[in-house]
Amino acid sequence: MVRWNKGNCELSLMLLRQLLLRPNLLQFPSSRTACDLTLKKYDVIVVGGGHAGTEAAAAATRVGAETLLITQQIRTIGSLSCNPSLGGVGKGQLVREVDSLDGLCGRAGDWAGIHFSILNRSKGPAVWGPRAQLDRDRYRQFIQAELLATPRLTVLEGSVEELLVSDPILDQPGHHRVTGVRMVDGSQPISSSSVVLTTGTFLSGSLFMGQTTSPGGRFGDPPSGAGLSHSLKEN
Numbered sequence: 001m002v003r004w005n006k007g008n009c010e011l012s013l014m015l016l017r018q019l020l021l022r023p024n025l026l027q028f029p030s031s032r033t034a035c036d037l038t039l040k041k042y043d044v045i046v047v048g049g050g051h052a053g054t055e056a057a058a059a060a061t062r063v064g065a066e067t068l069l070i071t072q073q074i075r076t077i078g079s080l081s082c083n084p085s086l087g088g089v090g091k092g093q094l095v096r097e098v099d100s101l102d103g104l105c106g107r108a109g110d111w112a113g114i115h116f117s118i119l120n121r122s123k124g125p126a127v128w129g130p131r132a133q134l135d136r137d138r139y140r141q142f143i144q145a146e147l148l149a150t151p152r153l154t155v156l157e158g159s160v161e162e163l164l165v166s167d168p169i170l171d172q173p174g175h176h177r178v179t180g181v182r183m184v185d186g187s188q189p190i191s192s193s194s195v196v197l198t199t200g201t202f203l204s205g206s207l208f209m210g211q212t213t214s215p216g217g218r219f220g221d222p223p224s225g226a227g228l229s230h231s232l233k234e235n
């Protein structure tokens, strides 16, 4: 991600980076959902395609891991929160760290940014917060284009219901190893030697309307089943 200081040099750098990023967007790929994932063993399964999950999946593939990202809706990958901004006080530091590890959000921010600023400029550099306001559609398109074209990554649309673990390890009582996940649709388990859970804010979420309570998730998303939450408590 470019520095958000004023100055022609940095503006040119950002424009150059936007030009370099452009070719990825010209080939907007479709999902590469595999037909039968149960026959394969993945190195990493990431559950949840929010901000955390997309970076986790991309990071796993960058170190050579055969990776499966399972998320409830592929079309919401890269969707921004209510306020379409990236960074800010605290988060700006995080974005730069992810960017320095070749993560996606910094590059997507450069591509989709419409206004760049430094918060807290009147105070000392320790509390400055780089923040970009973003074009919601461009950000989502960039993240989806990058992610769905990533080598060694399969993206599967669906809900994970259960985390699968081995029997207790003999010489380490009470310790289990993760072995994969089971989907809510009852299909065969999918095997993996590690599972990253990035199911976000709405795992086992409830909606309260007057006296009525029902399972719920982010607006437009199905509820994230209580099954996964239960399996975490069990294990």
Ligand SMILES: Cc1cc2nc3c(=O)[nH]c(=O)nc-3n(C[C@H](O)[C@H](O)[C@H](O)COP(=O)(O)OP(=O)(O)OC[C@H]3O[C@@H](n4cnc5c(N)ncnc54)[C@H](O)[C@@H]3O)c2cc1C
Pocket: 047, 048, 049, 050, 051, 052, 053, 070, 071, 072, 073, 076, 081, 082, 083, 084, 085, 158, 159, 160, 161, 198, 199, 200, 201, 202, 203, 221, 224, 225, 228
């Ligand atoms: C009401 C509200 C308003 C907010 N407003 C802002 C804001 O304006 N600006 C801001 O920066 N932040 C805001 N936030 C915070 C921001 O949304 C979160 O910090 C951010 O979304 C967390 O990212 P995440 O990847 O951890 O989780 P999420 O973005 O929640 O992503 C989790 C993903 O996991 C998927 N998932 C869940 N369960 C399963 C399952 N069982 N199987 C498969 N997939 C599953 C979900 O579909 C989702 O795609 C807001 C949060 C809330 C609740």
